Amino acid sequence: MLEFLAAAASAEAPPAWIQWLPIIGMIAIFWFLIIRPQMKRQKEHQQKISALKKGDQVITAGGLVGKVAKVDDVYAEIDLAQGVRVKAVKSTIGDIIPPGGNPAND
Helix, strand or coil: CHHHHHHHHHHHCCCHHHHHHHHHHHHHHHHHHHHHHHHHHHHHHHHHHHCCCCCCEEEECCCCEEEEEEECCCEEEEEEECCEEEEEEHHHEEEEECCCCCCCCC
């Protein structure tokens, strides 16, 4: 009788690696649905910001629309209106408006 119970107990236990499959599957789902697209968007944003040049029209993360007057490694000087120039950190620039494009509600 003891031999039967021992054989049944060892036959019922799945291999240890099978217990990790759901966790590995969840990590893969998170990677492909959340992490990977976010990294792709971040890389595209960095490429846009590195290509920033004088004369580009930009929208800052705070919603200000202006024209780039000067660009260096870290900062961009933006003309918001006549005689109004602000210095913004380049990474806070949300988007570059293509030539001929109008910002929302204009």
